[in-house]
Amino acid sequence: MAFSTRNLLCCIAVVIAVGPTQPAFALDPRYPDWPCQQLKVPGISIASVWTGPPIEAIDKENSKDPKEAELVSRLAARRTPMEDARKLIADFVVGTNDQKQEKAKRLFAALYSTLNAQRDQVMDGIERFSRKQKAMAEEIREQTRKMRELQDRPDANPAQKDDLVSQLSWQTRIFEDRRKSTSYVCDVPVIIEKRLFDLANAIQSDMSADSPTK
DSSP: OHHHHHHHHHHHHHHHHHSOOSGGGOSSTTOTTOOOSSOOOOSOOHHHHOOSSOOTTSOOSOOSSHHHHHHHHHHHOTTSOHHHHHHHHHHHSOSSHHHHHHHHHHHHHHHHHHHHHHHHHHHHHHHHHHHHHHHHHHHHHHHHHHHHHHHTOTTOOHHHHHHHHHHHHHHHHHHHHHHHHHHHHHHHHHHHHHHHHHHHHHHHHHHHSOOOOO
16 A cells, blocks of 8 residues: 555656646746647738738638538548648639639638637637646645645544545546647647648649639
8 A cells, every 4th residue: 555655646746747737837928828839829820821812801701602611611621631622622713813813812711710710729728728737736736735644644544545545546647648648739720720721722723723714
């Protein structure tokens, strides 16, 4: 019992030391709940992904055309391979030069609105996740303090010790499993921005390409 408790306390110390438990560990003090190595950049800059015609005058909300809305949904979904996405874009951005420009701008504007919103949601979720980790770390600290107090008491109830060991072991395992998933979760906003960049490149390529009028 004593051996397992000592080892558990050692594991707890390591987990809390490496976990995102204090705002001071944030890379940017403006975002104390941001646990990622990647700096938090709210909102995707249009200029970083789009070099085509201005889209300021385009309605960036969901398309009123059901077919266009379905296309945007399919293109935005990461489960749609980029090769398939390029084909879908090529089939959409057709017509005269003016028609192609208008379709391209409208499509990019809708994709920007959709993917930027998805990225915002993911980043909000990451910060909620970070706050939960901090709260769990505090709870583990408190439970650890109680366990140490029990260890120092000669008349401590063995059953109570067992319960604390079991509870701490479970909480520490959950904490560590979540910590290990942080690097993957932190990559998602970058993946979304990269997808928008690739889609924008495909749109601009088809917009400027000479293709048969349909």
